[in-house]
Amino acid sequence: MRNLLNFLARYNNLIIFLLLEGIAFYLVVTGNYYQNSLVLKNVRAVTLGIEKKISNTRTYLNLHDINLKVAQENVELRNRMERLMKSDSQLFSSVKDTIFQQQYIFTRVEVVNNSTNRQKNFFTLNKGIKQGINVDMAVISLDGVAGIIVSSSNNFSVAMSLLNLDFRLSARMKSNGYFGSLSWDGRDIRYAILNEIPQHVIINKGDTVETTGYSAIFPQGKIIGIVSDFEKSGGDFYKIRVLLATDFKKLNNVNVIANLRKTEQKQLEKSFQ
Amino acid sequence: MINSIIRYIIIFIILILLQVLLFNNIQFSGYVNPYVYIMLLLLLPVEISPWLLLIVSFFTGLTIDFFVGTPGLHTSATVLSGFVRPYILRLISPRDGYDQGAVPSMETYGFRWFLLYTVIIVLIHHFALFYLEVFRFSDFLRTFLRVLLSTLFSVTFILLAEYYRKDR
Numbered sequence: 001m002r003n004l005l006n007f008l009a010r011y012n013n014l015i016i017f018l019l020l021e022g023i024a025f026y027l028v029v030t031g032n033y034y035q036n037s038l039v040l041k042n043v044r045a046v047t048l049g050i051e052k053k054i055s056n057t058r059t060y061l062n063l064h065d066i067n068l069k070v071a072q073e074n075v076e077l078r079n080r081m082e083r084l085m086k087s088d089s090q091l092f093s094s095v096k097d098t099i100f101q102q103q104y105i106f107t108r109v110e111v112v113n114n115s116t117n118r119q120k121n122f123f124t125l126n127k128g129i130k131q132g133i134n135v136d137m138a139v140i141s142l143d144g145v146a147g148i149i150v151s152s153s154n155n156f157s158v159a160m161s162l163l164n165l166d167f168r169l170s171a172r173m174k175s176n177g178y179f180g181s182l183s184w185d186g187r188d189i190r191y192a193i194l195n196e197i198p199q200h201v202i203i204n205k206g207d208t209v210e211t212t213g214y215s216a217i218f219p220q221g222k223i224i225g226i227v228s229d230f231e232k233s234g235g236d237f238y239k240i241r242v243l244l245a246t247d248f249k250k251l252n253n254v255n256v257i258a259n260l261r262k263t264e265q266k267q268l269e270k271s272f273q
Numbered sequence: 274m275i276n277s278i279i280r281y282i283i284i285f286i287i288l289i290l291l292q293v294l295l296f297n298n299i300q301f302s303g304y305v306n307p308y309v310y311i312m313l314l315l316l317l318p319v320e321i322s323p324w325l326l327l328i329v330s331f332f333t334g335l336t337i338d339f340f341v342g343t344p345g346l347h348t349s350a351t352v353l354s355g356f357v358r359p360y361i362l363r364l365i366s367p368r369d370g371y372d373q374g375a376v377p378s379m380e381t382y383g384f385r386w387f388l389l390y391t392v393i394i395v396l397i398h399h400f401a402l403f404y405l406e407v408f409r410f411s412d413f414l415r416t417f418l419r420v421l422l423s424t425l426f427s428v429t430f431i432l433l434a435e436y437y438r439k440d441r
Contacts, residue, residue, distance in 0.1 A: 013323040017356040020331045024352055027338075027345025028405060054294070115341070117299065117306050119407050122342060158342075165407065186407070186415070 051113040051124070059110070059252050066252060069142045104219050105258045107133065111251045112156070119186045121161040123251060128152045138218040138257040144245030145169065145224045146254055148217060163189055163248055170215055171224050171242075174208040176201055182209070182224060182242065189248055191228065194240040199232055209242050216262045281317070285333070288313050293340045296430075304419050307426040308347075310337055311398050312434065314355055315391060319375045323359050330355030343406075350402035354394050361393050379435045387435065391428050399424045 008015070059066075113124040127133050129152050139147045139159045147159040147167070160167055163184050171194055172179035180196035194209060207227040213220030225244040233239040292310040299307060314330055321329075334351030338344055362371070367382055379387040399420045407416055 013327070013356075016324045016327050017352065020327055020352045021349055021356075024331075024334070024345040024349035028349060029345075050293075113342075115297070117297065118341075118343075124342075186412070 052126075055110075055112045055114075058250075062250055062252055065250070073142065103259060103261050105260065107131070107256045107258070109133070109139075109254055109256050111254060114161075114248070114251050116161070116163055116189050116248045119165050121163040121248075122150070122158050123147065123161055125149075125157045125159060125254070125256070126155070127256070128155045128157045130154050132258070133157050133256055134258070136217055136262075137259075138222075139254050140218075140222055140257065141246045141251055141254045143223070143247065145211060145218065145222055146246050146248070146251060149256065161248060162192065162244065162246070169218070169224070170212045171209050172212045173197065173201070173203060173227075174210050174221075175203070179212050179214070180237075180240075190244055192225065192242045192244055194227075194242050195233075195237060197238045197240060199236055199238055201238075203227060203230060203238065203240065205229060209240075216259055216265045219257060219259070277318075281313070284316060285313055289336055289340070292337060297341065299426075304422045305426050306419070306423050307430060308337075308399065308402065308423070309427050309430050309434075311351065311354060311395055311427070312431045314351070314358060315377060315394060315431065317376075319362060319371045319377060320373075323356075326355045326358060327352060346405055347402065349405060350398050353401050354398040357397055358394060361390065365389055365393075378438075379432075388428075388432065391431050391435075392424070395427050395431070396420070396424050399427065 107127065109125045109127050111123050112126045115121045115123065123146075125133070125139070133149060133152050134157075135149055135152060137149045138145075139149060145162060147161045147164075149157050150160045151158045162169070165184065165186055167184060169182045170179055171182040178197050178201050180194050182192055182194045184192045197203065205227055209224045209227065211218040211220055211222040211224060223245050225242040225246075228241045228243040230238050230240040288310045292308065296307050296309055299305065310333060313333055314326070317326060317329065330351040331348060334348035337347040337351075341347065362377070365386065367386065372381075375381060377387070377390060382390075403416050403420050403423070404410075
């Protein structure tokens with residue numbers, strides 16, 4: 001007993017160190033995407049208040065750019081509406097049932113917290129389960145693809161940014177339809193890497209890279225970026241550097257996309273695996 | 274005693290705010306992410322008991338983790354630095370040892386001593402932090418470069434801050 005007490009007295013600092021380090025490691029391993037740890041979620045409500053203030057200021061400073069973009073989008077939508085109305089009234093006077101065909105629902109969401117300077121980046125959005133936002137929904141900015149929702153609480157949700165080493169996205173070249181896997185290499189926040197495009201395919205600088213829609217998360221044809229340069233890496237594939245369309249440094253207004261037929265597709269695919 | 278505790282709490286708040294509001298937004302090409310909050314550990318008195326130092330580092334790391342949203346990451350790196358600090362201090366102790374109630378500072382022990390002390394601890398902290406963050410050993414060299422560059426920036430800031438603190 002005395003030996004034990006002596007031992008404890010002698011190594012008490014080491015024991016405290018191991019204990020605290022153990023707690024920290026436990027947090028790292030279990031809560032890596034921090035949706036699992038309930039404690040953090042509750043405490044984060046406090047820090048989110050501060051983050052909201054910061055992001056409000058930032059939004060205000062970016063107001064000019066946002067206005068321009070919204071105006072541009074308005075014009076595009078108005079043009080599209082005009083076209084649709086024209087084509088509707090040509091032959092029959094049919095009622096267009098918009099809900100029946102609809103596969104994707106878009107929701108406008110604001111980014112309240114965003115990081116770009118880490119290797120595994122996430123951003124926080126100001127809507128959650130109560131507003132119909134759930135795990136595995138796609139997030140796009142006004143310019144292009146931004147991320148995927150990985151966790152949502154009642155009023156907030158957290159999205160894994162494209163700038164995350166764990167992020168994988170199926171992407172294709174718009175010019176020829178060949179698809180590959182897009183990921184971020186952790187170096188430059190403006191570029192991502194597109195792999196698995198075979199070398200016999202002809203690609204050019206400036207080609208558009210877009211989503212495929214294979215994963216049932218992103219709708220197909222959403223712009224990711226453009227080819228900035230490419231090289232033949234070992235094997236039979238190109239290694240293509242893609243200049244991302246989204247500027248993650250000023251992510252403010254984003255859209256969350258819900259796929260209404262995702263469960264149907266997933267279930268069908270599951271039965272063949 | 275009470276006075277110095279209040280002083281450390283103020284330093285703590287200032288460093289956390291600086292880290293969250295300013296340094297977390299710094300980005301040079303993905304290689305430089307300075308983490309300056311570690312300065313708090315550097316400034317604690319030499320004779321602080323190791324267990325208290327560990328607990329202070331634990332809560333410092335935890336606070337940063339809450340703001341950054343990475344549970345355990347900063348905590349484990351900071352606790353590690355808190356653990357090694359007494360050994361580092363013993364390793365680089367000046368010839369006639371530390372005085373009673375001494376505080377590690379540039380003023381007392383000179384620029385070179387403080388630089389060495391800062392570099393060692395910041396390097397250990399950043400090393401643990403960056404490798405835990407990527408959690409893989411592929412791209413070992415690139416992460417190592419990030420550690421070195423970020424350490425350079427953190428140390429520069431800490432030295433500047435220490436220099437101005439000295440004037441006050």
